[in-house]
Amino acid sequence: MTQNYFELFNLPEKFQIDSVKLQENYRSIQKEIHPDRFATSTENEKVQSMIKSTQVNDAYQTLKSPTKRAKYILSLHRSVEKITLPPDFLMQQMEWEEHLEDIEKKIKELDQFKLTINKKYEEYSLMLSTQIDNDQNWNEAAITIDKLYFVEKLLHKINIALN
Amino acid sequence: MALLQISEPGKSTMPHEHRRVIGIDLGTTNSLVASVISGSPAILIQDDKSNLLPSVVYYSKNTVQVGNEARDHQSNDAENTISSVKRLIGKTIDDVNQVNFPLNLSDGDGVINIKTSNGMKNPIEVSAEILKMLRTVAENNLGGELMGAVVTVPAYFDDAQRQATKDACQLAGLNILRLINEPTAAAVAYGLDKKSMGQFVVFDLGGGTFDVSILNLSKGLFEVLATHGDANLGGDDFDQAIVNFLNNKYKLNIKDIEVQSMISILAREIKESLSNKKEVEILKEINGKEIKETFTQQQFKALVNDLIEQTLKATKNALNDAKLSTDQIDGVIMVGGSTRMPCIQEAVGNLFKQDLLNDLNPDEVVALGAAIQANILAGNGQEDILLLDVTPLSLGIETMGSIVERIIPRNTTLPIAMAQEFTTYKDGQTAMIIHVVQGERDLVDDCRSLAKFTLKKIPPMVAGAAKIKVTFQVDTDGLLSVSAEETTTNEKASIEVKPSYGLSEDNIKTMLQSSYDLAEEDKISRALAETKVEANQLIELTQKALDADKDLLSDSELTSIKNDLKDLINVLNSSNNDKIKEATKQLNTKSEPFAAKRMDRSIQKALTGKSINKLEF
Amino acid sequence: MPISMTEKAASRAKNYLESRGKGMGLKLAVKTTGCSGMAYVLEFVDEASPDDQIFESHGIKILVDPKSLIYIDGTELDFVREGLNEGFQFNNPNVKDSCGCGESFTV
Numbered sequence: 078m079t080q081n082y083f084e085l086f087n088l089p090e091k092f093q094i095d096s097v098k099l100q101e102n103y104r105s106i107q108k109e110i111h112p113d114r115f116a117t118s119t120e121n122e123k124v125q126s127m128i129k130s131t132q133v134n135d136a137y138q139t140l141k142s143p144t145k146r147a148k149y150i151l152s153l154h155r156s157v158e159k160i161t162l163p164p165d166f167l168m169q170q171m172e173w174e175e176h177l178e179d180i181e182k183k184i185k186e187l188d189q190f191k192l193t194i195n196k197k198y199e200e201y202s203l204m205l206s207t208q209i210d211n212d213q214n215w216n217e218a219a220i221t222i223d224k225l226y227f228v229e230k231l232l233h234k235i236n237i238a239l240n
Numbered sequence: 241m242a243l244l245q246i247s248e249p250g251k252s253t254m255p256h257e258h259r260r261v262i263g264i265d266l267g268t269t270n271s272l273v274a275s276v277i278s279g280s281p282a283i284l285i286q287d288d289k290s291n292l293l294p295s296v297v298y299y300s301k302n303t304v305q306v307g308n309e310a311r312d313h314q315s316n317d318a319e320n321t322i323s324s325v326k327r328l329i330g331k332t333i334d335d336v337n338q339v340n341f342p343l344n345l346s347d348g349d350g351v352i353n354i355k356t357s358n359g360m361k362n363p364i365e366v367s368a369e370i371l372k373m374l375r376t377v378a379e380n381n382l383g384g385e386l387m388g389a390v391v392t393v394p395a396y397f398d399d400a401q402r403q404a405t406k407d408a409c410q411l412a413g414l415n416i417l418r419l420i421n422e423p424t425a426a427a428v429a430y431g432l433d434k435k436s437m438g439q440f441v442v443f444d445l446g447g448g449t450f451d452v453s454i455l456n457l458s459k460g461l462f463e464v465l466a467t468h469g470d471a472n473l474g475g476d477d478f479d480q481a482i483v484n485f486l487n488n489k490y491k492l493n494i495k496d497i498e499v500q501s502m503i504s505i506l507a508r509e510i511k512e513s514l515s516n517k518k519e520v521e522i523l524k525e526i527n528g529k530e531i532k533e534t535f536t537q538q539q540f541k542a543l544v545n546d547l548i549e550q551t552l553k554a555t556k557n558a559l560n561d562a563k564l565s566t567d568q569i570d571g572v573i574m575v576g577g578s579t580r581m582p583c584i585q586e587a588v589g590n591l592f593k594q595d596l597l598n599d600l601n602p603d604e605v606v607a608l609g610a611a612i613q614a615n616i617l618a619g620n621g622q623e624d625i626l627l628l629d630v631t632p633l634s635l636g637i638e639t640m641g642s643i644v645e646r647i648i649p650r651n652t653t654l655p656i657a658m659a660q661e662f663t664t665y666k667d668g669q670t671a672m673i674i675h676v677v678q679g680e681r682d683l684v685d686d687c688r689s690l691a692k693f694t695l696k697k698i699p700p701m702v703a704g705a706a707k708i709k710v711t712f713q714v715d716t717d718g719l720l721s722v723s724a725e726e727t728t729t730n731e732k733a734s735i736e737v738k739p740s741y742g743l744s745e746d747n748i749k750t751m752l753q754s755s756y757d758l759a760e761e762d763k764i765s766r767a768l769a770e771t772k773v774e775a776n777q778l779i780e781l782t783q784k785a786l787d788a789d790k791d792l793l794s795d796s797e798l799t800s801i802k803n804d805l806k807d808l809i810n811v812l813n814s815s816n817n818d819k820i821k822e823a824t825k826q827l828n829t830k831s832e833p834f835a836a837k838r839m840d841r842s843i844q845k846a847l848t849g850k851s852i853n854k855l856e857f
Numbered sequence: 858m859p860i861s862m863t864e865k866a867a868s869r870a871k872n873y874l875e876s877r878g879k880g881m882g883l884k885l886a887v888k889t890t891g892c893s894g895m896a897y898v899l900e901f902v903d904e905a906s907p908d909d910q911i912f913e914s915h916g917i918k919i920l921v922d923p924k925s926l927i928y929i930d931g932t933e934l935d936f937v938r939e940g941l942n943e944g945f946q947f948n949n950p951n952v953k954d955s956c957g958c959g960e961s962f963t964v
Contacts, residue, residue, distance in 0.1 A: 087847050104461055105846040108626055110839055112655065112716045116417055116617035117259075119781050121828055121835040127715065129839045131655045138652065233560075240556040243937060243944025244899045246873055246883060252898045278869075278944075279877040279901060285941065383942035622877075622901075 082136040082149060092147055092209040094140065103137045144226045147205050147218065155215040162223055173231060181238050191235045194228055201225040243383055246278040248622040259618040261417065262378045263425070263610025264391045266370065266405065268326040268448030268474055269577065271295045272604060273374040274611035275382060276620065281429070281608040284381040292603060293377070295447075296323040297369045299358035306373040318342045318501040320356045322366050324476060327448045328352050329363040329408070330401030340480065342497040342504070351404075364408045371412035388417040390614040392606050394449035395421035396469035396632045398678050398688050399720050406717065417617045419717040422446070423453035424464055424629055425609030426575040429600060431457045432612060432623060438570030439465075441558075443588055443596075444606075445551065446576040448474035452555045454562040454569075460625040466561035466651045467632045468554040473547065475511070475578035481543045482507035482535075490529050499527045506531075514540050515580045541583040548587045555591065561651050566592050574598040575605055628653050631714050633688075638675035640665065642684040647712045650680065654718060659711040661727075668700040672708055674724055693737050695724045768817045775812055775824045779805065782831060785838060792837045804830045858931035860885060860912045860919050866936040866945060867915030874917075879903060882911075882918030885934065885947075886925040894963040895928060897947050 083090040086102045107130065108114075115126045139145045162170075173194070180186035201224050208218040253259060262284070265272045270292040274283045283291040288308070298310035298321045305313075313321045322343060328336060333347040344355035351362045371391075378386060391414070393405050402419055409416045423442035430436065436457050444451040451469035455462055483503050486492065493499050506524060513520040519536040541548075559565065572588060574596050579585065589596055600608075615621045630653055636646040639662070648658045664672065672695045679687030698706055707727045714720050722737050782805055790798055808823040862870065874880050886898040902920050905911065910926060912919040921929065932949040955962035 085843070102847055104458075104463075106843050107628060108461070108624075109842040109846040111626055111628070113418070113617060113626060117619055117777075119778050119828065119831075119835070121832050122781070122838075125832075125835040125839045127655055128836075129843070131657045131713070133843070134653050134656050135658070138656075236560045237557070240553065240560060243939065243942060243946055244897060245944050246870070247898075247900045249884070249900050249903055252888075252900055254896065278873040280873055287941070377941075380941040383939070383944070 081153070082140055085133070085136050086140065088140075090150065090153075092143075092150060092206045094146065096141070099137070099140055103133065106133050143202055143205070144222055144229060147209060147222045147225070150209055151215055151219060151222070154213070155219070160216075160219045160223065162220060166224060170227060177231070177234060177238065184239065187235060187239050191232070191239070194232055194235065198225065198228045198232060201228060248279065248620065251620055251622075258384060259387045259620055260378075260382045260384060261387050261611075261614035261618040261620070262374075262382075262389045263607050263612070263614045264371065264374055264389055264414075265422070265425075265607035265610060266326065266367065266374075266391060266393075266408075267295055267606075268324050268446055268476065269295060270447070270603065271370050271374060272607035273378050274604070274607040275378065276611050276615040277382075279622070281611045281615075283604050283607060284378055286377050287380075293370065293373060294323070295325065295370050296321060297325070297366050298322075299356035299361065301357045304358065304369055306369050314501055315498075315505065318497045319344060320358075322354060322356075322361070324448055325363050325366045325370075327472070327476070328354075329367055330398070330404035331363075340476075342501045364404050364411060367405065367408035368411035371408055371414060375412055375414055386414070387618060388415040388614065390418050390420055390425075390610045390617065391416060392422045392425050392610050393419050393718075394444075394446070394469065394471055395423050395451040395453055395464075395467040395629075396449065396471045397718075398471070398633055399635075399690050399718070400688065401471065402718050406719070416717075417614055419719075420610060420613055420627065421451070421453065421464070421467070421629055421632075421718075422449075422606045423451045423467065423573075423575060424455070424462060424627055425607075425613065426573055426605045427453070427455050427457065427462055427609070428612050428625065428627065429605045429609035430573050430597065431462060432625070436571060439562075439564060439568055440571045440573060441555070441569050441592070442573045442575055443551070443555065443579065444469075444575040445578040445584060446474050447578065448472070448476050450474055450551055450554065452551070452558045454558050454564060460623065461628065462625065463628045464630045464653075465564070466558045467630055468558035468561070469632070470550065470554060473550060475576075475581075477547055478511055478544050478578065478581065479504060479507040481547065482510055482540070485543055486531060486533075490526075490531055492529065493527055496527070502526050510535055511540070511581070515582065537582060544583065548583060551584070552587060552591055555588075569594075572596050573605075575602050577603050629716075629718070630654060631656070631718060633678045634680055635676070635678050635690075635712050635714070635720060636687075637662075637710060638677060638684045644677055644679075644682055644684055644687055647710065648714060652714075655713070655715050657711055657713040659709050662708045662710060663704050664698065664701065664706045664708070665703050667703050669703065669706070670698045670700055671696045672698060672724075674710060674722070676712075676720070676722055678720075690720065691722065691737055693722075693724075693735060695726070695735050698726050699729050701728075764817075768815060768820075771817050771820050771824070772812065775808055775820050778824055778827060779808060779812075782827065785831075785834065789834075789838050789841060792841065793834060797834070801827070801830055801834065860914070860921055860926075860929065860932050860934075862914040862917060862919065862934045863936065864915055866934045867917045869936045869945075870917050874901070877901060881905065882920055883934075884909075884920045885929060885932065886922060887928045896962075897929075898925075899934075899945055 086099055088094060088099060110126050110129045112126045112130055115122045139149050180190060201221055205218060205221050208214045208221060262273050262275045272283055272292060274281055285291050293307045294311045296310040298305040298313045310321060331352060333345060333352050338345050346353045348362055353360045353362060391409055393402055406416055406419060423444045426442050426444060427440060438457060440455050440457055442453045449471050450473040453467040454465045456465055486503055492503060503526060510520055510522060514535060514537055519534060521534050522531060524531045569592055572592050579602050585596060616623060616625060630651045631648060632650060634646050634650045635648040636644045639645045647660045648656060673692060674695060675692045676690040677684055677687040678690050681687055708724055709727050710724045712720060712722055724735050804827040808827050811819045811823050870883055880901040880903055882902050884900045884902045887895045888898055889895050905920055909920040909922055928951055929949050932947050935946045935948055937946050952962045
């Protein structure tokens with residue numbers, strides 16, 4: 078499928094996305110082309126529905142996740158090169174990791190920490206939408222994506238600790 | 241005289257072409273078969289009117305017995321009475337704790353061998369005996385040959401267990417329409433019955449496996465958001481907790497297979513009585529020792545507390561993966577006979593702080609859901625439903641230092657294909673071993689090894705210059721295939737494998753042949769009949785496709801497809817199997833791009849249909 | 858002659874309609890095909906066609922199109938059991954000959 082993922086789901090190519098419409102359109106498409114719709118069909122149609130359904134799933138996963146979506150937009154505009162995070166963020170990363178280790182068994186502190194990191198997550202998301210949708214500053218955006226990605230992972234770890 | 245069932249409007253079939261399909265719940269303890277009859281899903285009954293078939297197979301020198309008859313031998317001939325075979329399927333001898341099985345198990349080159357009076361049997365063959373019995377039950381109930389079956393597996397089954405189950409179905413002569421996950425099947429039965437919408441948890445504790453799935457139900461769409469579980473945790477382990485307690489207290493000789501089997505039976509009875517009684521008294525003599533005990537529910541709960549905690553932890557992990565909290569859940573569906581235990585009901589109820597949904601029989605709901613899905617796949621159904629399921633475990637490959645590099649993360653919606661690039665680490669390296677593993681741990685040794693293969697003929701280059709693209713594809717049955725290719729040169733070194741587990745395609749063919757001793761003539765006429773059915777179906781569907789979408793084709797493309805279509809129609813009456821096959825293949829190949837274009841048009845239609853609907857608001 | 862159902866067939870049909878959750882009755886029809894001429898059609902009905910003829914038997918509506926009626930006039934629908942297999946059966950007075958399986962017939 079040479080089609081752009083945003084075109085596939087009939088959405089504008091923006092980081093700020095209408096996630097309800099994305100989900101609705103994803104579901105409508107799968108309802109038409111999923112392999113279960115072709116269980117008694119010809120070999121050709123089975124194969125084609127498998128290929129298309131796979132591509133649609135891949136596109137949906139990409140657009141659904143903020144970090145993947147941002148990376149995808151960047152890949153349409155900028156060649157992929159390694160970026161390095163600023164030293165102060167690396168320090169911040171280590172501090173957060175250590176903090177999580179310290180409070181691993183303390184529910185109250187974990188809840189507090191989750192709030193802090195959630196705020197960071199929103200902050201970076203907002204930053205990305207400015208950098209991508211308004212400024213088209215791909216280089217800055219690339220750094221923010223990595224930050225957002227780290228914060229996303231950290232949130233997941235906090236949630237696991239909370240269980 | 242064939243009897244008729246009521247079809248959905250416009251879905252009547254031609255005589256002798258009934259699309260009889262079934263759903264099978266191949267359980268650790270019991271198995272069931274169901275079908276949609278005159279629009280209603282129903283469990284099919286056996287000759288003795290029972291609907292649960294104990295998943296027990298008994299082998300004597302000349303006979304094989306399945307079900308209740310087989311179970312009767314458990315106490316007098318334990319070695320030849322195989323129960324809970326689901327806990328062995330798709331595994332190697334190193335994966336199982338032999339103490340838990342009163343059987344003679346050994347390594348059989350990738351599969352487990354079970355020594356019986358009827359020779360060596362593997363879990364696939366044993367499962368196939370159960371499936372054959374269910375197939376017969378279904379054929380007797382439905383009055384004829386089956387078109388296909390949907391068979392359920394625990395959501396947390398890995399690739400090897402799924403493949404082995406599929407092999408068993410093939411061996412039993414069943415045409416598999418789909419493997420679907422047990423909790424998803426249960427959700428289908430519930431969702432359709434109650435017309436439910438929202439976020440649901442399916443808590444499925446069976447005899448030997450535990451699954452928990454989080455689903456979003458909306459307008460006929462069953463979307464699995466996350467699944468978690470333990471393919472080695474079930475009611476059997478709750479029995480085992482009692483067994484261990486009795487062994488410790490009364491110093492019974494567990495090495496003896498007969499003794500082991502007697503205690504297991506006693507333990508199960510205690511557990512089952514405690515599901516509807518506050519306490520149970522036992523007085524029994526085993527191995528010359530008198531066992532006198534009063535069990536209360538409290539006492540039992542203390543023995544199995546760790547097991548309960550494991551199920552709750554998995555549930556919380558699934559919620560976490562689905563990014564939901566307990567208060568966002570609209571309903572909790574309880575499935576599997578083991579959820580009858582009051583201690584489980586209480587623990588799950590407390591976690592979600594709501595009443596649990598258990599008004600459909602927890603033993604039957606999975607088979608009923610599978611039957612509904614089979615009916616829809618066969619095109620008999622009225623319901624417009626679609627299941628979107630996920631892969632339960634992450635898939636990856638081994639990289640330097642025995643570290644796993646994940647390619648497909650767990651809880652990814654199926655079907656999916658994902659690729660990752662790797663490179664060579666030595667100058668002039670011309671081959672690369674690709675070791676496919678499944679699991680959540682970082683070290684290869686902690687994951688399940690699925691396959692190991694070598695990509696050869698990589699053009700020699702300096703280290704790091706080759707680009708090896710490894711692609712994982714998981715289909716809607718949850719089954720993996722892997723391909724690898726070197727992408728920097730035109731000389732394509734590529735390989736494609738499906739992991740196989742001890743049993744190769746040839747193995748299965750041989751086993752199949754020995755189980756169907758058809759006369760040569762029968763084989764030929766059967767093959768011709770199958771080819772003709774396939775050709776007829778292709779003709780019909782191609783004509784339909786042309787009627788609907790021939791504007792997608794250029795004049796020359798259209799002419800070419802029409803010519804092939806004519807050719808196929810012409811050879812159809814020839815009774816020449818090879819010629820019909822060839823013409824079928826020819827038409828299939830020619831219409832491949834057409835099928836792709838039609839699929840793209842479906843996507844367009846899905847979205848434009850949407851915007852038209854929107855306008856009506 | 859009317860089209861009718863046995864009491865047993867009607868009570869089964871009622872159950873099936875109820876658990877299906879919708880449908881105004883059953884459609885009885887024939888289509889030309891099969892090993893000896895014609896085959897029966899038995900379907901749920903959600904919407905009647907304008908020219909369908911409607912019969913009622915034991916509280917169940919039976920819809921028949923005029924073309925089919927010629928071949929199944931006077932038919933009684935029964936519900937029977939053969940071993941574990943149970944289902945509906947057309948007792949059609951017009952049938953002269955049917956194929957071994959009874960799924961298709963000639964008049």
